[in-house]
Amino acid sequence: MASFLAQRLFAALLTILVTTVAVSMLIHLVPGDPVQIMYAQSQGTTPEQLEEVRARLGLDQPLMVQYIQYMGRVLQGDLGRTIRGDQPVLELLLARLPNTLILATSALVIACAIGLVCGFVAAYRRGTWLDTLLMTSAILGVSMPHFWLGLILLFYFAVHLQWLPVAGSGAANLVLPAVTLGVTNAAIIARLTRSSMIDVFDQEFIRTAYAKGLPRALVLYRHALRAGLVPIVTMIGLQFTYMMGGAIVVENVFGWNGVGRMAIQAIFQRDYPLIQGFILMFAVVVVLVSVLMDLLYAWLDPRIRNR
């Protein structure tokens, strides 16, 4: 177990390393540096002064040197300070991480609640009108652009009905973005659940369970659901990371203060330490989630647990 985790983490660290190198290179390909951007549109300084600022920030060093210095500091737990506003990157990230985690988790809970139930029912009633209805709604769900659904929900529930606040970071503010993100992702879970459950329903051990005289509900719950959950759990893990990083549009629409939004701002401002910090954090989350999924997976599937 320990050696397995160690192995996993080592591979993960390598991936993270390559990722950060790649991202650092990539982001430096983007023209414009943070100093120049800070001066945009307002009375500026002489080019020499710009150079001075760059030198102070270490941006005049060759890329490789910058990167190595950066990694050196990272290993000591120092993610550096932002170029804009000169704030500690780690603090900023950690301050927003909970928001993102909360949004992603709630959205995931909604997505799972809808997706698992619909998928299961559709699989069970495979080929009936109910199946068609559920799956068509699922496809409709994925067909909607996030921002479109978000705006419509916003205007209906917040402005028209005034049931929920428009924006902010309170508990009531969580509802709309979580629903938007949840609904669009529920469809994917529903479809996967359906095919996974159909897969399981056709397995021979289900027939065995029936042959034992077990009631249908028990067969479905104890035998089918558990066995069919494994691929679904994987997808859920994937979705979680996707929601964490990719929900920028939803965060924007609902003014939800998450890491995704900060990342895109950082990119626009070429705030290298912040971007690198974000990527690093994201990679770590991806790794943690995947380890978590492994454990969950092992818990669900004894074949992996102890062979």
Add this chain to the structure above:
Amino acid sequence: MTAGTILSVRDLRKSFDVGGGLLRKSGTLQAVGGVSFDIGPGETLGLVGESGCGKSTVGKLIMKLHHPSDGAIFLRGVNIAGLSRRAMTPMWRKVQTIFQDPYSSLNPRMSAGAIVGEALTIHRIASGAEKTRRVAEIFEKVGLRADQMGRFPHEFSGGQRQRLSIARALIVEPELIVADEPVSALDVSIQASVINLLIRLQKEMGLSMLFISHDMSVVEHVSHRVAVMYLGRIVEIGSRRRIFGDPQHPYTRALLSAVPVADPAARRRERIVLKGDVPSPIDPPPGCHFQTRCPFAQDICRKVLPDLLPTGGGHKVACHVRMPDAVA
């Protein structure tokens, strides 16, 4: 190894690394643990044994689908065990194989003619009309019609697919055929015709054959000599007559007596029913691998792995216990 030997296998070994998952230790699985045998020209060696005992692995090692961990494989005197893929390419004209599952061994996206003729292109033996002619010829030989060349595997029946497989193996005119359970996936009625075909072709073309099967009656029907494997090792090898008529190893006897006889009248014969299950090749029992199930096991069996020793007449047995006369 006599001069006329086509294939000579010496102390062949193969182990696989297995495991290495969550909460699981990785280990080595010795699939083949030191196997030696010869096959002469025009001879069929039957290889029998229980599932997982390493029969297919032996076949694959000879075909160079696996690289041996140790040991030598002489094909017409050339040791192919260490050959690179490139160096092996010409050797594949001498040794060919027939797989167990006729359907999955045929590329579903290629026509029958293309599948059978592929080797002609690869080895630059023939192309164009000449290729077509030769493919047609081999089709006739295995009992297919040349006009079926344009068809696809799924349009053939199971028996016909296995014939395609045979045709593909024969088109390069090999000297040795490794047939890994060529009839196990077939229904009884079809199995018969494929067996008949194989025997006929082998005679006509003077082929040598390694015939792998778990079915004792089929092996008896096609083989000149038979090797019995148990957990990665050969426990008994000899002429068909000896193996079936006077088996020396308790496992061979048990195997023979376990085969159900298709004659209700012969029902109440005495039979040896082995206790217990086949041990795992990852963690084989000490001493003789068979000792855990052997009705005659003695102390020495639990400690010392018996060698495969000749008993005369080309017959060899790996057993510490001298058996009384055969019961079967």
Add this chain to the structure above:
Amino acid sequence: GDIIWARDGDIDSLDPHRATSTLSRQVWYQIYDSLLEFDDSGAPVPNLAKSWEIAQDGTLVTFVLNEGITCHDGTPFNADDVIWTAERALGEDNPSLTKSSWGDIGEVEKIDDLTVAFHLATPFGAFVPFMADQFTSMLCDSNAAADDFGTGSAIGTGPWKFASWTKGAEVVLEKNPDYVNYGRPIDNPGPPLADRLIMRTMPEAQTRMAGLRTGELQVIVPPIQEVKSLQDDPGVEVYVAQGTGQNMFLQFAVNRPPFDDKRARQAVSHAIDKDLAIKVVYGDIVERQYCPISKGVFGNDPEFCKQYDQDYDPEKAKALLAELGYGPDKPMEVTLATWTGDSRERMLQMLQNQLKKVNIVANIEVMDIGTLNARDTQENNKAEGPGYMDLMGWTWFDPDLLYLLWHSPGAYQGFQTPELDKILEDMRTTVDPDARKEIVHAAFKILLEEAGQVPIYTPGWSWLYAVSADAPGFKIGPFNRALFNAIDH
């Protein structure tokens, strides 16, 4: 009550020396005061300093501070604070980003507790108005004690006290009960009426609209397209900042064909019907801009500038293009860029449409501001490739901006002439207003005649405020300074 002001972005820093964005400046203005203020006409007037005096040909400026001003932490505001601020901004180890705008300052001298003298090495015409800018916000020297100044703490003398900043979400300010208004152009001599002022970041315009509609927000930056409907809404008041100092103009990659030839630049200017474009895209919420610097800034004189610009004349544009060998059979292909937001891409679409009529095919590229800035310099350094121009915007309260933009090497290493360089150098050191005006106009003439900079409109960004009618008392001062002191909510 609380005033919640929703904007499309967050501040960068609470430290006026560490950022330059409009979004940050708007907030500094609430927390800090400067020595001087601008009155409604844009002229510097007393604020923290009750008077100032210029001596020795403009190389010595002395300020006398008002008595009894207290910092947010309760300490009195005096000459030490001014000196602390100035030395911090001008110091070697961590200078202000806008250090050069202070001028060439030799020494800041404390005459007495309430009198400070600035010694300049050379006369600097823009010095006095700069003392009214947010970049010279006066910081109390007690800030020295905090190691999170600018991010977690900020002590000033302004109407609002800093309470908290959640990056990306909101900045919370509380009213300064001790505030006395000396110079801000608003009718409230004392502390703000509301309890708190909260700046919220809401990038999506429609969300801000929704918030205003539901009463969750009191002040928002509205989407331009909604201004009309908001103006018609009795529950909302729309404020349009005047004299923001922002100006929007076209500039060209002048170091390669076709825009290395002034006729090509002039043709573009002649081809576009700026008034029509403005009307379609912005209606009446922006103004046509004729001069290289914006209305309300020293030297701006539309009548003067009109003599030299290229007014809408497609025929003339075609003629110029024909001279250069372009015509219906050989259209001129160019790139037309700008940065995202504030309907600028709509402006480009209008321009594109108009340019097409004179056979200039413009491909629009809209990018983030960082990319655009870098791109402009890049394009000026490229010897090959299609023509390139962009709709750019800058803001400053003084024509000194022209020095930055067009004095070689120039902000983008673009348009420049030796003659213009000379004029701009003179402009820097001339203090006398009339003489300075002459020089500024000389620079205008070159820029406009040569079409090095083609002015289009003003203001350019973040100049609109929609305020809920239940929060009356909002006002915008010159240079886009939002005043919440008198809002009663």
Add this chain to the structure above:
Amino acid sequence: MQNRLEKAIALAGAAHTPAAGVAPSGWAVLLRRMGRFWRSAMSNRGARVGMVLVTVLVLVAFFAPWIAPYPPDEMGAGMSLLTPEMAYPFGTDEFGRDIFSRVIWGARLTIQVGVIAVGISLTVGTLTGLVAGYAGGWTERILMRLVDVVFSFTETLIALAAVAVLGPSLSNAMIAVGIAAIPFYARVAYSVTLVERNRAYFDAAYVQGAGHLRLIFLHLLPNIIPPLIVVATLGVSSAVLAAAGLSFLGLGAQPPSPEWGAMLSAGRDYFNQAPWIMIYPGVAIMITVLAFNLLGDGIREALDPRQTV
């Protein structure tokens, strides 16, 4: 993680069974087989609806100049912000451009986006996964690690980089979307290759002495294509959505191009006064995505050996 992922992906996007069909050489066979595969797919109602919609879409795109009453960027074709009426069935936008015409022309761009983006990810992803699955060992490890690396970039980041290096435009957005989706295809291709590689026909070809290229392109590739087709069909819809999202962030199509995502993004400024500006392109996106989804799902269901009814 890897295996589970594959299983999930396979379940979500791919069918495992090769379809049935007929013809002479590997590729011709594939084509003929595709025909058969197609017919069997078309027996599925969802797939038929999807196919009809896709066909209509392609026709609309192709005949846009004839169908659209106005050029897409003709300003003042009508008055600005007209509500839908006979002459302007979808109304007009702020420049008086006919939204109907723009939506029609937009179909071209959208199909282009879908096809090109998927083309990129399909080609690169398939080759990567195929080679990784075929070669095994270090090649496999390195390639699949690289795929993981790409996987942890967000689309936006890739888009920004692509846009920055190549300039902002729809085609660069397509490239970005295409690159971002590579891991998905690579993983499907990889897992299917592993399955196919373990089928006996592969070993059979190997022991005929077939070379690397022959094994990869003649034996493996044709056999991994059908599941990838399904993934690709579904991929078109995600690509369309992703590109629209990028346009929404200003990283995609440049004005005045009538790309639907860009129209939506511009239209949201008129959400209150002229909702039709946002509604019609939105509906168009939805229908397109729906069409490809139905098609993909339909094909998958049709290929599913369990689905016998």
Add this chain to the structure above:
Amino acid sequence: MSATKSIEAPNDEPATRPAPVLEVRDLCTEFRTKAGVGRAVDGVSFTLHEGEILAIVGESGSGKSVTSLSIMGLIPDPPGRIAGGSVTYGGRDLTRLDEKALQKLRGNEIAMIFQEPMTSLNPVLSIGRQMTEGIRQHTGMSEAEARKHAVEMMRRVSIPAPEKRLGEYPHQFSGGMLQRIMIAIAMSCSPRVLIADEPTTALDVTIQAQILELMRDLRATTGASIMLITHDMGVVAEMADRVVVMYAGRKVEEGRVEDIFARPRHPYTRGLLAALPVLGTAGEVGGTQLNEIPGVVPALTDLPNGCRFSDRCALSTDKCLAEDPPFADRVGAHSAACWHSDRLAPTMEATS
């Protein structure tokens, strides 16, 4: 008990046979497929008597499994459905029973074991759970009692250290052990009927011998009737009292095991027997040819007219092509569905 007796005295007269337990009459089961509706089982009738082992043989696809699933009411619907006939057990027609009533019978009075022990047990549930759930369902025992019973059953099928193994999962067992577990599960409620669908096909001969022995023992001790489905004529010969031969969804021959082997009355049965290489009978390699049955089993949706075996049959005549031979239920147990049964018996006897 008479069941045991029938093994020892296989030549018992039909008249002394014990009472029928399960009676299948004219069973028809259909599947809707893309190619059309196929009758996987088409008018099959047979009777299972008390304590008897009835073998059902036939090649792959002949409808053996579908027959057994139809009896259990486990035909997946859709695509399948029982289109006609009856299955009488204890006076009730199982095909008309509702789900609840069937649940009471399944695993309790009629139990079933399947071919693939590996896939027939749920990989994610422990063996103990899978054993006890059925017991608890039918007996109302507590969990602890059920576990005790399960351990007892495991011991009976000779699983070593059963208490320890209860907590383990299927993948930790070998195929032979899993099949024994399956049998233990099936026998745990002492069913009257055990349906074994190819219980040993996936297993090695030595393990097969163990399992067959075990089934015989169980029959002897519990008196259960066993319906043994297989394609292996050897297993039939070893185990069965009576045999039903199926071909393409039809019963083509039925009779006592000795009769079937000694005097097959259907050319298909004869072909099957002759195609089998028999241990100990081989002469020189290639000396004797195995008998081949040309052609393949027809697709259910594309059956030949007349006798379904006609296109593969050496004896086929015009009549065979035109008319479907009825199953002649002749006096005595041994009969076949063939126009030429009479011509067959002597031929076979002559050669054997």
